[in-house]
Amino acid sequence: MTLIKDIVRILEDFAPPAWQENYDNSGLIVGDLNTDVSGILICLDSIEAVIDEAIAEKCNLVIAHHPIVFSGLKKITGKNYIERTLLKAIRNNIAIYAIHTNLDNVHHGVNHQLSTVMGLKDFKILSAKNSLLKKLVTYCPVAQAEQVRNALFSAGAGNIVNYSECSFYSEGTGTFKPGDNTHPFVGKIGERQHEREERMEMIFFAHYQSKILNALLKAHPYEEVAYDIYSLDNSLSSAGSGMIGMLETAMEEKEFLLKVKTVLKCSTLRHTHFTGKKIQKVALCGGAGFFLLNEAKASGADAFITADVKYHQFFDADGQILLVDAGHYETEQFTMQLLKDLLIKKFPTFAIRLTKVDTNPVKYI
Numbered sequence: 001m002t003l004i005k006d007i008v009r010i011l012e013d014f015a016p017p018a019w020q021e022n023y024d025n026s027g028l029i030v031g032d033l034n035t036d037v038s039g040i041l042i043c044l045d046s047i048e049a050v051i052d053e054a055i056a057e058k059c060n061l062v063i064a065h066h067p068i069v070f071s072g073l074k075k076i077t078g079k080n081y082i083e084r085t086l087l088k089a090i091r092n093n094i095a096i097y098a099i100h101t102n103l104d105n106v107h108h109g110v111n112h113q114l115s116t117v118m119g120l121k122d123f124k125i126l127s128a129k130n131s132l133l134k135k136l137v138t139y140c141p142v143a144q145a146e147q148v149r150n151a152l153f154s155a156g157a158g159n160i161v162n163y164s165e166c167s168f169y170s171e172g173t174g175t176f177k178p179g180d181n182t183h184p185f186v187g188k189i190g191e192r193q194h195e196r197e198e199r200m201e202m203i204f205f206a207h208y209q210s211k212i213l214n215a216l217l218k219a220h221p222y223e224e225v226a227y228d229i230y231s232l233d234n235s236l237s238s239a240g241s242g243m244i245g246m247l248e249t250a251m252e253e254k255e256f257l258l259k260v261k262t263v264l265k266c267s268t269l270r271h272t273h274f275t276g277k278k279i280q281k282v283a284l285c286g287g288a289g290f291f292l293l294n295e296a297k298a299s300g301a302d303a304f305i306t307a308d309v310k311y312h313q314f315f316d317a318d319g320q321i322l323l324v325d326a327g328h329y330e331t332e333q334f335t336m337q338l339l340k341d342l343l344i345k346k347f348p349t350f351a352i353r354l355t356k357v358d359t360n361p362v363k364y365i
């Protein structure tokens with residue numbers, strides 16, 4: 001038996017919900033985490049036709065990139081496509097889960113996939129995120145330090161990119177005086193105790209904080225555990241927006257645009273004036289990524305592929321970069337396969353399908 005929460009755990013280990021933008025609504029939108037999963041249908045947009053497909057294919061979990069609900073609904077009466085979709089999903093016991101900007105922000109997410117499809121090499125995150133890391137400092141009797149360290153590592157502290165169990169410690173002397181009604185691990189009530197202790201420090205992802213503190217309090221021998229938590233400004237090379245990388249060989253601008261058009265199966269492309277430079281360094285951001293234009297320029301990209309660029313925003317390229325609007329659906333379509341690959345690795349025998357519905361709301365003639 002595989003429950004929705006088992007699937008959600010895989011998705012959220014990969015793309016922590018805490019990494020979504022604050023306007024977003026990723027997570028389980030409709031459904032019960034304890035439901036047994038009969039099949040999974042993956043899409044970019046969980047519109048009504050996708051729910052119909054899920055019913056026909058006996059998939060009771062729809063995983064969408066875009067949340068169908070962004071802001072609060074006061075009534076659900078079926079007066080628009082969002083309400084009709086929700087009603088149909090609920091009536092047919094179909095859960096809807098959205099994995100949106102947290103999947104955009106994770107290194108191996110939407111833009112990693114797009115970079116791979118575009119044939120970029122040596123790519124890295126264009127705008128790294130900060131404020132995702134914290135540091136724990138704690139003090140522990142030397143004899144118990146290893147058990148505390150192990151507990152903290154097991155709870156997820158001390159990971160730096162591909163290194164685990166990273167910490168620093170030094171020995172020193174701590175003091176404390178147990179008050180009335182205390183049960184000190186060492187020392188006597190009313191007397192100052194000098195104790196050989198280790199000062200131990202390690203970084204962790206902010207969203208693990210409660211798990212790590214629980215582990216600390218459980219493993220530490222003291223009745224009152226002394227610890228400090230610091231917020232860090234370090235940016236994280238494994239999380240952030242957009243991607244930047246290199247094409248194997250430089251291309252003429254027109255040739256590059258034709259490649260984008262072919263690879264992303266675009267009916268049409270919108271782009272700025274040619275800059276006259278060949279294209280080799282490419283920045284990209286699937287979906288609405290115009291907000292990254294200045295970072296793309298500053299990092300020396302010859303071209304920036306994104307979507308949802310408005311008329312006046314094209315002027316901002318200012319002859320310095322070839323700005324390409326390749327379409328929202330077109331730049332995110334490979335995300336569905338990314339999710340399927342992620343889940344199939346863990347559930348190889350499970351029915352995991354990509355939607356056959358063309359959910360792109362934009363048409364060209």
Ligand SMILES: [Zn+2]
Binds near residue numbers: 066288328
């Ligand atoms: Zn999108």
